[in-house]
Amino acid sequence: MFLTIGELINSTRDEVKQALKEKDEELIRKLARDQAETGADVIDLNAGESMEEEQSDMDWLIDLVEDEVDDVRICIDTPDPEVLEFALEKVENRPVINSISNEEDKSRAREVAADSDAEIIGLAMGEEGMPETVEDRLNETEALLKKCDSLGIEEDRLYIDVIAMTIGSNQEQGRYVIDSVREIKEKFGVKTNIGLSNMSFGLPDRALINRTVFAMLLEAGLDAALIDPTDKPMMDTLKAAEALLGMDKNCLKYLKYKRGN
């Protein structure tokens, strides 16, 4: 089952930043509802933009989103281990943690994640910085799996994020992330994730680039992605790819999707 994580409630986006400032409940409710209705399995919440208010903003977001969408799963998107702990305590359903990595300053976050039963996005990066090649990503994955193992984090809770980089400045990166998904799954048998939209930075018609690489990543075996589920062609691509790749028995999900549209 592919995991669609709705990315829209993120405080770096202007409308969300504004809504947090003005406590605009309606906008947050609408974003939550629209994403759930268009196919998000999990809704990402990021309140990191205002540093001092992050915990109270996160508190407010969780209340609103859980009230608006029945049985919603939350993806807790925070750099602050205290906010993470707070949100883990608060959410109703099993959350996803976004994110841990090999970086030293993530050590507390790794411990907090270990103590929870949440699913976890683990970035394939560490002190060396952003990974460049497939090999870099494999090395970071191996190191992170070791760290997780020693903390008692079960592998099936993990989604390794392959780190999307901009093809506008390095045209190898499309190939690198696709091969990384394939090889990480082959070598380590662990699930994979990506935050897609970075890839198309600085190019026209970003949605086209995003959904095209999305289809390629799905073929390589991608298990989860942070995407905008209200982007209809994007979700069309997901449903068609699932049918094409034998992930949709008798194409029933695809048929249901098309009838619903």
Add this chain to the structure above:
Amino acid sequence: MSDLLEELGQAVFDMDEDKTVELTEKAIDEGLEPEKILNEGLVPAMDEVGEEYESGDRYVPEMLLSAEAMKGAMQLLRPLLAESGVEPAGIVVMGTVEGDLHDIGQNLVSMMLEGAGFEVINLGPETPAEEFVEAVKENDANVLGMSALLTTTMTHMPEVIEALEEEGIRDQVKVAIGGAPVSQDFVDEIGADGYAADAAAASRLVKKLTS
């Protein structure tokens, strides 16, 4: 303006590095002053490139190619400019803050600034506060430019400003910031001197801060 300089500017605009270098060499051989080649050939071309980018008619890969062409020309001109005692428009220390690996934005800004005649010391991604301060002191910089693309790393910007204050050099340097999560509110909050939304705006901001 001479035809040659016009042709040179066109080569930069057209993203043709080989031709840009060739025409720069030709201009030098013909005895044109390096300062004139820069200010009347290259700078206006990069201004136009910046305008196109800002209006959405030019995209990142095309920006990078024009900047590469500009860089090729600057490699020939820089020693000559230094020799003839031409001062840069200003000295700018640039970098992405600690923990942040996104450097495309700040590289674009660096290129635009070089294209506008500034000397840029590009410290690259993941620059700790001390390194910024050290570079400002060492180069006697007029402007410190910081970039952060993450809400998790923009928190290092006030640390850099504090480090400047501790060294007693905050008054000597203007602080300009940029990156997706950064806003005018944030400038006010941390006591920076300005922010720019893209590379062309950054070039204008630095010109304003140094005038």
